[in-house]
Amino acid sequence: MDTMENDAASADLELILHGPAGAAKPETRLWLRMLSTTKLITTEIRRRLRTEFGATLPQFDLMAQLYREKNGLRLGELSRRTMVTNGNVTGLVERLESDGLVKRVTPDRDRRVTVAQLTPAGAKLFAAMAVAHEAWLRDLMADVDRAMVADLWSDIGKVKTSVRNHLSGSEFE
Amino acid sequence: MDTMENDAASADLELILHGPAGAAKPETRLWLRMLSTTKLITTEIRRRLRTEFGATLPQFDLMAQLYREKNGLRLGELSRRTMVTNGNVTGLVERLESDGLVKRVTPDRDRRVTVAQLTPAGAKLFAAMAVAHEAWLRDLMADVDRAMVADLWSDIGKVKTSVRNHLSGSEFE
DNA sequence: CTTTATTATTTTAAGTTTAAACTATATGCC
DNA sequence: GGCATATAGTTTAAACTTAAAATAATAAAG
Numbered sequence: 001m002d003t004m005e006n007d008a009a010s011a012d013l014e015l016i017l018h019g020p021a022g023a024a025k026p027e028t029r030l031w032l033r034m035l036s037t038t039k040l041i042t043t044e045i046r047r048r049l050r051t052e053f054g055a056t057l058p059q060f061d062l063m064a065q066l067y068r069e070k071n072g073l074r075l076g077e078l079s080r081r082t083m084v085t086n087g088n089v090t091g092l093v094e095r096l097e098s099d100g101l102v103k104r105v106t107p108d109r110d111r112r113v114t115v116a117q118l119t120p121a122g123a124k125l126f127a128a129m130a131v132a133h134e135a136w137l138r139d140l141m142a143d144v145d146r147a148m149v150a151d152l153w154s155d156i157g158k159v160k161t162s163v164r165n166h167l168s169g170s171e172f173e
Numbered sequence: 174m175d176t177m178e179n180d181a182a183s184a185d186l187e188l189i190l191h192g193p194a195g196a197a198k199p200e201t202r203l204w205l206r207m208l209s210t211t212k213l214i215t216t217e218i219r220r221r222l223r224t225e226f227g228a229t230l231p232q233f234d235l236m237a238q239l240y241r242e243k244n245g246l247r248l249g250e251l252s253r254r255t256m257v258t259n260g261n262v263t264g265l266v267e268r269l270e271s272d273g274l275v276k277r278v279t280p281d282r283d284r285r286v287t288v289a290q291l292t293p294a295g296a297k298l299f300a301a302m303a304v305a306h307e308a309w310l311r312d313l314m315a316d317v318d319r320a321m322v323a324d325l326w327s328d329i330g331k332v333k334t335s336v337r338n339h340l341s342g343s344e345f346e
Numbered sequence: 347c348t349t350t351a352t353t354a355t356t357t358t359a360a361g362t363t364t365a366a367a368c369t370a371t372a373t374g375c376c
Numbered sequence: 377g378g379c380a381t382a383t384a385g386t387t388t389a390a391a392c393t394t395a396a397a398a399t400a401a402t403a404a405a406g
Contacts, residue, residue, distance in 0.1 A: 025310070085365080091361080137204050143338060144331055156325070159314060162315060285355070
């Protein structure tokens, strides 16, 4: 294995991992902070969605995708856009359908396909949730400079691009 | 309800939500990008942990906390540090224990308490995972400036602070 | 001492999540 | 047509997740 970089090699493993409690590499520190911040926000958004609208976060995400596609989306496309696995989409759509918020249609020209679409009730509910959702985020980030918000958006975009180019299945491109 | 700000009121709801596909407020855009980036990274880390070490991400997180506390941690403290609910910690520790990576002890002086501690096997496995984990992150973020990584860490810290001060249960402090 | 409140953890029910196996189409090729 | 292959969804098993209810043990009050 790697013998250069003399940095993550086995020698100072203990120092790295169990050092003065702040010995993590910058990328790891950034990652841990992104993760904890994201967790903090999702927990709060989740709670508010539940108490104020009786909805879950993944339901909100899924409905958000359908809201802007009045003609509906195939489940596979929904899966891709929400970054949720295929099997998971099946269950989410089922539950939303049984709540009358989503309906499913199978086009005749390709009977493998299922297209999910918001019902009027689903669209109405989502519209209300979306307004609240934006207000919540503005509230939660109220103490952050507008300029910093914009810069973060841009810089995190660079992180995202780097990550995408280094995923396991990215020997190409 | 609010009548000022003439911005999220019911009038131009459609415009806001279904506008030119980029009409979200900056905070919402930042949030969606943080969320998708985090999801991208966790999915990748999860896959590598599974294929290379047969571990899950929450197991890794939990073991990370125990690794730096050789004397172990109470389950409640573990719950707080990992941002995982109490009930969830119970199950995670149970599974890790049955894999021989963690052991549980109940001190005599307070028999309500359970302290979890890594076994030697658990510590050995975590040490290996931690080294790989740092390398993965450095790899995934390889195209991001070192300076930007540091700035992001700092600025996301400001976001985190703002969020913490605006959580539902934060009328105080 | 004994009731009451607090603290620590577990249990429960419903939902989400993943990876992998499976079913049902559809398409391509001979 | 008839078979291989690819595509779209569903199902399955195991784990994770949450919120809320239940247990258990300690501490506090009277």
